[in-house]
Amino acid sequence: MDQNNIKMRVxxxxxxxxxxxxxxASAAGVASALLGLTRRRVTxxxxxxxxxIHWSAKDNHVYMTGxxxxxxxxxxxx
Numbered sequence: 316m317d318q319n320n321i322k323m324r325v326x327x328x329x330x331x332x333x334x335x336x337x338x339x340a341s342a343a344g345v346a347s348a349l350l351g352l353t354r355r356r357v358t359x360x361x362x363x364x365x366x367x368i369h370w371s372a373k374d375n376h377v378y379m380t381g382x383x384x385x386x387x388x389x390x391x392x393x
């Protein structure tokens with residue numbers, strides 16, 4: 316999208332398209348920075364919402380921020 320925002324879709328084998336993936340968003344953020352397409356801090360736009368990804372130059376860690384939202388409720392019967 317631009318140096319601060321990227322769009323991402325997630326496809327999980329055996330399931331299909333999913334709403335989000337924190338690991339994938341982190342990897343996409345680092346890859347886009349390595350390719351010079353974004354800065355080290357980027358917002359990843361997913362079907363389930365936005366995640367902030369920051370690849371720190373200080374410690375080389377990847378930090379992810381975003382909302383925690385209940386998307387399902389169920390019970391298990393034994």
